[in-house]
Each structure stands twice: as structure tokens, then as C-alpha cells.
Amino acid sequence: MRTAPSPHLDVATPERVALTLPVAGIGYRCLAWLVDAGLLFFFWIVTYFVFTLLVSDVLGVLQALSGLARTLLVVGLFATQWLYWTVGEVFFHGQTVGKRVLGIRVVRMDGSPVGLFESAVRNLCRAVDFLPMLYAAGCISMLLTRQHRRLGDLLAGTLLVREERIDLDKYTATSATTAEPLQGATRALTPGEVELVLAFLARAGGLAPQVRQRMGEKLVDRVGGLSGDERAAVLASPERTEAFLRARARAEG
Amino acid sequence: MALPLPAFVAKRRPDWDALQALLGRQKAGALKLEELRTLDSLYRRAASDLAHTQTFYPGTDAHRFLNQLCGQAYAAIYQPPRERWPAVRDFFRKDFPVTLRRELRFVGASAALFCLGLLLGALVVLWEPRGAELLVPPGMRQYVAQGRMWTDDILSVAPPNSVASGIATNNLTVTIVTFALGMLGGLGTIYMLVNNGVHIGAISALCIREGMTRGFLDFIAAHGPVELSIIVIAGGAGLMVGQALIDPGELPRGQALSLRGREAVKLVLGCAPFLALIGVVEGYVSPGSLFPTWVKAGLGLSLGVLFWGYLLRAGSSEAVRTGAPADSAS
Structure with a gap:
């Protein structure tokens, strides 16, 4: 009854x-990273352009800043690149923006936030995961470990779920046409068969007519237990x- | 016999929806005490429903849904204690120095490696002057050949604050990389330590050869002790990680790694504010002749003593440890 075995995290509550x-998996993670990296990139671009729009003499303003302010600015810019990830993960339930978009979340190995x-730890280690370029080390590690x-x-003892x-x-949907009294049906369906039928019903509207016909027929044969006229009527x-x-x-x- | 799946879902679904709504409000932080109690009982019911689906309807979407719902509720209910300002204060008052003292042998090993690099670099340049061509960046060599400090020019071209910020970010990068490379079985950290040592050793030897000892000391005195200490501490953290990777002891490697990693990162995080501070010193005080050499040396020495005094004494009830913290600083 199990679907194809995919990597998972077992948690005992x-x-x-x-x-x-x-x-x-690696696909989700790469996409989430792309979203985050793109966001940071565009944030700086937009900030820069807004700044240049508001202030005509950028260099002049920078030079007019006091020494301490300028130091803070540069250190701040640098820190943003590192802090973004940790702030996102700690304060927004294990999700940076990219992770939220992709619907993934960082959790500890026992499933807790x-x-x-x-x-x-996991974000400082980006320095080594990034080596030698574009997260090559991290990708190899993701491919080799069972839980990516x-x-x-x-x-850090974390992973992404x-x-x-x-x-x-789909379980509670009722058909527009009220169900006719069932004939011939005696056997109870297994949950797997129920799932199969419901999955078909959820998608039936989007199927090509002959496919819809053919699959409906197969399912009726499998779950219906009908024969002769009844079957013809249903089909x-x-x-x-x-x-x-x-x-x-x-x-x- | 269990209910058919749709009937089961239809019957139990209101509870699940309610739980989901409550979890949403919990995330937004708008939960009342009454609702908290409801959340608890709803979570228990959902958990028992999950057990039910595991037995009777495994592999269905209902099962997956409940799994995820319970996962979210579990994460919301069993939260780790929140880190807040008191925790930060405790960290610097107690946790960080205590951790450092506990892992002092790693810091020691890291310091030894660094000194090894220092010696190597210095010896190479002292014995074979042409070694400097290999080890010292060409820009610096030019300055030294002209008998000037490279920092004199930095200051006249760029104002001191941009030097400070450049230095601060550079130090941050070195510290982070030195720690993170510990993931390569500690080899990366060893490389970083020895490499940095060799460079600094070579530069200082070159300055000594060219008769610029005074200028070099003048530049390095104010920030050197603390800055090198921090790099050595980050190296110690990297070595901890490497050690957990190579010799996890009685734990499985993964567990040992995450356990030691959490300890090691404390050393790095603890150093961060000091690194920022020393970056300011390096940018403002060290270059140029704004301050006489003895002021710089005094400042550097006292900063070093303060730093190591803090590391070795803070947070311990039985402050017995004495000694010469200053000479372990460089």
C-alpha cells in the first residue's frame, strides 16, 4: 500500500x-536558494537605484558620512548577507522567504524547530558548502546522504522537510446528481481502492473523453462487481x- | 471494521480544520489561553486519528494530511526555549567563556599550528630572501623595498574608516572560513591556520630584514594580540568539528558531529563582537602616526590581557586560574 519510498524523517512524538x-530533495533546495539569492540581489539593486534617485551626489553623501557611520554601513552590508538566513530561520519558523515559497522548512533531526x-552553524557552513563554486560541495553531500x-x-543536525x-x-465532495441506489455492490473497498477512485474522480474533468471513458470502465470493472445490463447502464x-x-x-x- | 475512508474524513474533518486554524493563529502569535487548551486537545485527537489512519488507511492522502498536520502541531507545541536578550547576556557572561575553557586544548592545538606557520614563514624568508617573492604579495614587497609601510599609503589614499570596514569584513571572512573548513576533516582549518601563519611570518621577517621592525610593530601592536587570538579560537572551533568527524567516540558520527558543531559555533559566535571591535581599532588606531607607538603597544597589550582575562575568568565561580594570558595571545 505504500507509495514509492522517498526519503523521509521519522519522528516519535x-x-x-x-x-x-x-x-x-536537492531540487527544492536549489530552487529555494535561487529565490533567496535572487531576492538579496534585487534588494541591493533596488536599494542602490532608489538611493541614486533620491540623492544626486552619491559619492559626496558617502564621503560626508562620518567614519563610524561608514564603517557600520560596510559591516552592515556584509553582515546582511550572512544574517539573512539565520534571522529567517530562527524568527520565521525555519523558513526564509525562498523556503516559504517552495514550502520547505528547516527542522532538527527530531522534528522540532x-x-x-x-x-x-548551518549558515556559517555555507562558506564550505559553497566550495569550490556554486555549492558544489553541498550538492555532493546532498546527493550522498540519505536525507539530502x-x-x-x-x-548542525538539521534537515529540510x-x-x-x-x-x-475530494473525500467530502458530493456529486451534483444524487447517487442512484447501488446495485450489485456487496464487497467493501480497501482504502487503496477508495483512494484510486477518488483520485480518478478528482481528475476526470481534465481528461480526454476517450481516456475518461476507458479509465472509468476499468475502475467500474474493478470495484463494481456489475455484469450485463447493469454494467452497460452505468457505462x-x-x-x-x-x-x-x-x-x-x-x-x- | 473501520469506517470507509470518506466517511471517516467527513466525520473528523471539522476538528482538523479547527486545529489548522489554531495553528495559523499560533504562528501569528494571537492565541488566547482558552484556545491554547483547545489546541492541546485537538492535537491529541489529531494524533490519535493519525494512528488510526496509519493502521487502516496507510498511504492515502488523508494519512499524509494528518501526518503533516501533526508535524506542524508538534513543532508548535514542543518548541525549544526561545533565545532572547537574557539568553544573549548569559551566553557572554557564562556560556562562551566556559565553553572556551572546556575546549582549551583545541584552541591550544590551533595556536600551535598557527605558530608553526609563523615560524615556517619567518624562517623561509630569513634564510632565503627570495622566498619572500613567493610568500609576500607583490604590492607589499614594493612598499617594503622603498622602506615604507604599506599602511602609510592606505591611509593617505583612503580615509581610515574605509580601511576599518574593509579590514573588518576581511577578518570576518577569514574567521568564518577557518571555522567552516573544519568540515573537511579539520584539514581545511589546519590549512587556513598554517597558511595565515606563514603569510604573517613571512611579512614580519621581510620587514625585519629590511630594517623596518619598528614600523611593523607599530602597525601590528594595537590589534595583533586580540585579532590573532580570535583567528586561533575560530581555528580551535574548526578543529573540534574535524575531531568529531574523525573520531566521534561512542556516538554515531552524525550525532557526534551535530553535538560538537553546536559547541564549536559558540566559540565563533562569541568572537564576533570582539572581531568587530578590533576591526575598528585596526582601522583607526593602527595605521599612520596618529598615536605614538607606545600608546598602540599599551593598548594592544591591555586589550589582549582584558580579552584573555575575560575568557579565562568570566563565569567561573572558582576563579583560580592565573598565569600570563598575554603571551598566549599571539
Whole structure:
């Protein structure tokens, strides 16, 4: 019944329930990094242009700044590049902007949120993950470890989990046409079959007509237990087929 | 026999939706005490539903949904203590110096490596002057050949504050990289330490050969002790990581690594404010002749003593440790 084994994080909660969180792979992580890096890049570009728009004599203003202010400015610029990640992860529940966009989150190995130290470790280690260029070391490490962790994650004891958008509506959706009384149905469906039927129903609207027809027929044969006239009646139109399938999936017991 | 899946979902879904809404409000920080109690009971119910789906409907979307919901609730409920300002104060008052004292042998090893580099660089240049061509950047060699300090010119071309900021960011980079390269089994850290040592050793030897000892000391005296100490401490942190990687002891390698990593980063984070401070000194005080040499030397020495005094004494109830902190500083 299990779907294809993908890397996951097993967490044992005090409630004695085992959580299985899906781990974000290298693709998600690269995309999230691109979003973050792009954001930082454009932030500086925009800041620069706004500054030049507001102030005509940029060099003059910079030179007019007091020494301390200028030092703070340069150190501040530098620190922003390093602090951005840690601030995001500590204060926004393990998510920088890019991670939020991609729906991934940094957690400790036991599934709890990251603290300051973990986040600092994994982000300081960007220096070594980046080596020799463009996170090559980090990527190799992600490919080699089972849970796609880069060197910084290994050192900090963290990893990234994925948050999926799961729609429960398909379970509770009711068809427009009221279900006809079921004939011939006696056997209870397994959860896997229910899932299969519901997945089909959720997508049926977008399928090509003959595919819709063919798959509906296969499913009716699999879950219906109908024969002869009844089967022909159910298969007469896609709407009737799907109404039957929906009723079948929702059938009690 | 369990309910069919859709009926189960339809029956339990209101609770899940309520839990989701509460979690959203918890994130926004707008949760009342009453709601907190509800959150708790809803989480327990969701957890038991999750156990139910694990048994009866494994691999379905309902299972995945509950898994994720419970994961979020779990993260919201079992939060680590929040780091706030008192924690920061405690960190500098106690945690950082205590950690450093506990890991003093790594810092010692790092200092030894650094001194090794220093000696190597100095000896090479003293024995074979042409070695300087290899070890000292050409720009600096030119200045030294003309009998001037390179810093004199930096100051006349650029105002001291831009020097300070450039130096501060440079030091930050060196510190971070020295620590982070510990992930390469400690080899990267060793390389960084020896490499930096060799460079500094070679430059100082070159200055001595060219009869510029005074100028060199003049430049390095004010910031040298603390700055080199910080690099040595960052090196010690890197070595800790390398050691955990090579010899994890009784723990699995991954666990040992994350455990030691958390300790090691304390050393680096603790050094950060001092690094910023010393960057200011290096930019403003060290170059040029604004301050006489004895002032610089005095400042450097007292800063070094203060720094190591703080590191070796702060946060310990039995402050017995004495000694000569200043000479371990460079």
C-alpha cells in the first residue's frame, strides 16, 4: 500500500504516534536558494537605484558620512548577507522567504524547530558548502546522504522537510446528481481502492473523453462487481459512470 | 471494521480544520489561553486519528494530511526555549567563556599550528630572501623595498574608516572560513591556520630584514594580540568539528558531529563582537602616526590581557586560574 519510498524523517512524538515527514530533495533546495539569492540581489539593486534617485551626489553623501557611520554601513552590508538566513530561520519558523515559497522548512533531526545555534552553524557552513563554486560541495553531500543534507546540515543536525498542499475536499465532495441506489455492490473497498477512485474522480474533468471513458470502465470493472445490463447502464455516459464510482467510494461498510 | 475512508474524513474533518486554524493563529502569535487548551486537545485527537489512519488507511492522502498536520502541531507545541536578550547576556557572561575553557586544548592545538606557520614563514624568508617573492604579495614587497609601510599609503589614499570596514569584513571572512573548513576533516582549518601563519611570518621577517621592525610593530601592536587570538579560537572551533568527524567516540558520527558543531559555533559566535571591535581599532588606531607607538603597544597589550582575562575568568565561580594570558595571545 505504500507509495514509492522517498526519503523521509521519522519522528516519535510523546503521544506515541510516529510522524513521517517528507524530506525536501536537492531540487527544492536549489530552487529555494535561487529565490533567496535572487531576492538579496534585487534588494541591493533596488536599494542602490532608489538611493541614486533620491540623492544626486552619491559619492559626496558617502564621503560626508562620518567614519563610524561608514564603517557600520560596510559591516552592515556584509553582515546582511550572512544574517539573512539565520534571522529567517530562527524568527520565521525555519523558513526564509525562498523556503516559504517552495514550502520547505528547516527542522532538527527530531522534528522540532531550529534554534539560534543550529541555524548559525548551518549558515556559517555555507562558506564550505559553497566550495569550490556554486555549492558544489553541498550538492555532493546532498546527493550522498540519505536525507539530502548538505555539510552544514550534517554539522548542525538539521534537515529540510517538505510541506505539501493536500486537498481533503475530494473525500467530502458530493456529486451534483444524487447517487442512484447501488446495485450489485456487496464487497467493501480497501482504502487503496477508495483512494484510486477518488483520485480518478478528482481528475476526470481534465481528461480526454476517450481516456475518461476507458479509465472509468476499468475502475467500474474493478470495484463494481456489475455484469450485463447493469454494467452497460452505468457505462452509458461518463457522468453516470462517475456518479456510480462516487457512490461506491462513499458507500458505508 | 473501520469506517470507509470518506466517511471517516467527513466525520473528523471539522476538528482538523479547527486545529489548522489554531495553528495559523499560533504562528501569528494571537492565541488566547482558552484556545491554547483547545489546541492541546485537538492535537491529541489529531494524533490519535493519525494512528488510526496509519493502521487502516496507510498511504492515502488523508494519512499524509494528518501526518503533516501533526508535524506542524508538534513543532508548535514542543518548541525549544526561545533565545532572547537574557539568553544573549548569559551566553557572554557564562556560556562562551566556559565553553572556551572546556575546549582549551583545541584552541591550544590551533595556536600551535598557527605558530608553526609563523615560524615556517619567518624562517623561509630569513634564510632565503627570495622566498619572500613567493610568500609576500607583490604590492607589499614594493612598499617594503622603498622602506615604507604599506599602511602609510592606505591611509593617505583612503580615509581610515574605509580601511576599518574593509579590514573588518576581511577578518570576518577569514574567521568564518577557518571555522567552516573544519568540515573537511579539520584539514581545511589546519590549512587556513598554517597558511595565515606563514603569510604573517613571512611579512614580519621581510620587514625585519629590511630594517623596518619598528614600523611593523607599530602597525601590528594595537590589534595583533586580540585579532590573532580570535583567528586561533575560530581555528580551535574548526578543529573540534574535524575531531568529531574523525573520531566521534561512542556516538554515531552524525550525532557526534551535530553535538560538537553546536559547541564549536559558540566559540565563533562569541568572537564576533570582539572581531568587530578590533576591526575598528585596526582601522583607526593602527595605521599612520596618529598615536605614538607606545600608546598602540599599551593598548594592544591591555586589550589582549582584558580579552584573555575575560575568557579565562568570566563565569567561573572558582576563579583560580592565573598565569600570563598575554603571551598566549599571539
